[in-house]
Amino acid sequence: MKNIKLKLKIRAKTYHAKTNRAGKAVFKIKLTKKGNLKAKLSFAGNRYYASLIKTVRIRVK
Numbered sequence: 001m002k003n004i005k006l007k008l009k010i011r012a013k014t015y016h017a018k019t020n021r022a023g024k025a026v027f028k029i030k031l032t033k034k035g036n037l038k039a040k041l042s043f044a045g046n047r048y049y050a051s052l053i054k055t056v057r058i059r060v061k
Contacts, residue, residue, distance in 0.1 A: 007043075033060065
């Protein structure tokens with residue numbers, strides 16, 4: 001799936017990324033505090049796939 005828009009929400013900030021032709025997306029974020037964070041990853045859906053929201057954990061060392 002290429003050119004799919006994704007959103008990643010960490011705390012109150014939202015980051016956007018698009019998938020490349022291999023289906024991978026890279027979010028450019030800068031986290032300075034160490035620890036574990038919860039984030040929500042969302043895909044709005046399209047005519048082929050339903051929308052999706054997942055809660056993910058991010059570990060900053």
